[in-house]
Amino acid sequence: MQLIDAAALHRSTGDSRSLRRRYARGELVRVRKGVYAAKDEWISLPPWERYRQTILAVNLELPSSKFCLNTAAVLWNLEMLAVPDHVHLAGASRGHRGRSLPTTSAARMPSGLCGLEGLTSYGVARHASRGPTIAFGGLQITPLPETVVAVIARENFAAGTVLADHAIGMRRTSGPRVSKDELLGHAARLESGARRRWVTQVLNFAVANSGSAGESLSRAQMHLLGFPAPLLQANFRAGGHFIARTDFFWPQFKLIGEFDGDAKYLRDEYLGDQTSRQAVLAEKKREDKLRAAGFRVVRWDWATASDAARLGAVLRNAGLPNSGTRAKRTL
Template sequence: MDKQHWLGLKPWQRYAATARAVAAENPSAEFCFETAAVFWGLQVVGVPSHIHLANASRGHAGARSSSTCAAVVGPSHATGLERVRGYGIYRHYYSTGTVALRGLRLTDLPRTAVDVLARGSFSKGVVLADHAISASRFPSLVTSKATLGMAAENLASHAKRERVNSILSFADKNSGSAGESLSRAQMHLLGFPAPELQCEFHDAMGFVARTDFFWRDQGIIGEFDGDAKYLQDEYLGGLSAREAVLAEKKREDRLRAMGFTVVRWDWATANDPAKLTAKLLAAGLAPEPNTAKRTIHQRAQG
């Protein structure tokens, strides 16, 4: 690949290009875990550190560091890649069947999902599970909690099965985006009361908004603001970014006029428990008694 093109790619794009390069070099490669999830189109928080391959022998299993390289430039011996992350290969001693998808061999969708859920944090697992069971967000390949639960029965350990089932029991098909799913999982771990999702509000002029989160007893509305909401054409509905921001402000003003408190946050806040806690406390929402820092599993926090 041309180096300047590579340097111009976003991390997700570099990750996918690396996986495609592995497949080109080894057409029999079988992808699993987060790599298979990426190719299935499941929402994964963060960029994986490795390309994950299944069905390695014991002698060939294990992680290898990135082999991405480029020619040096001039006497500085710089390559241009010094600050650009490369992705290594992780071969797993893991015997499982795979299916074909767009020229690649992947673990099937339910097995891929539960494999990722069994390895990651509770909050990141909720992002993937919410997406997998949402017909509106994952229409072509939507699956069900029951199907994922059946796939979880094939996991090797009781602890992993419990871990996956705890995420599935919490997952909600009504979550509207990855950022909303992450926020809701963090709220749960922090002990805040569970919100209602996707509630509609009307005033004397008619429909006002469908909100991300609503705490009815406290009269508090929560809204997650992802960058795409104001930057990507498909979310703007023909409006400019400035017009979209103004329309959002008018909706919020109407909600406040109805007597509700409105609190908003972004990805950086959703990813930071301390920042999210401060936001919700400032809006008047308090953790429930004796539920602070709920723990699904010690490794599941985050």
């Protein structure tokens, strides 16, 4: 999608009215002051991409912006549980700190609707200086280790685990690498003792071999609910032949746990040469082989992983015991 910078258009063509006319006709969305986008394209964007485009619009409106916290994490292509509520900027003076409401708008048509009903827009949150920034992807953002530690310090245990697992994880394919030891070193330099302990606790729980954000979320929920820790990415063989690699495995209970994200059956990069139907059938055959080998298999989806009570019930019904009380790590 192409953002339209009104100031740049005026400098190159002398035109200062066409954008306002197109906006009035309902063709454009005003994302930020002086920054427009085609309405049909804007509406079609998924939430994460709409947030990314808002970041770019903020940078056009406020050149040399310094992005931090969750916004910097998005720009580092790190996985998080939810789209941030605001675009986070660093380096604000005392009088300019705080949050502002979204400015994304579209003209109302004769129907009384503007076309953006039901779409989330993002305001700006200005923070005091959060240290140096570096150039990445054409923007100024806080360095990767500082970003990860700063976001974990503000998030709950599950959200922090999702971010930490991906930051150090083997499945992360874009951006520079960062190790757990490097993150722990940055955490040790946090001024707040409570935040140092919190971030250290999350990082010590983080692993590099989590297969997806949904698996990281599930593992954090299990931990908080007092379930025994599973083995991750366990390989199974029968008769000398490889059967499967599973998400979670509890050997003492002969129980296998599988997180089913929609992407496994819907996205081309996961399907390869298979159709969705073929992928479902292959998964069923794989599970049948595991059951034939004497293992029980329990599955859950993103909605269940997001709800601790539901996930706890699924695991208990599958025969996995837990302490029955939520861990102190939720406090």
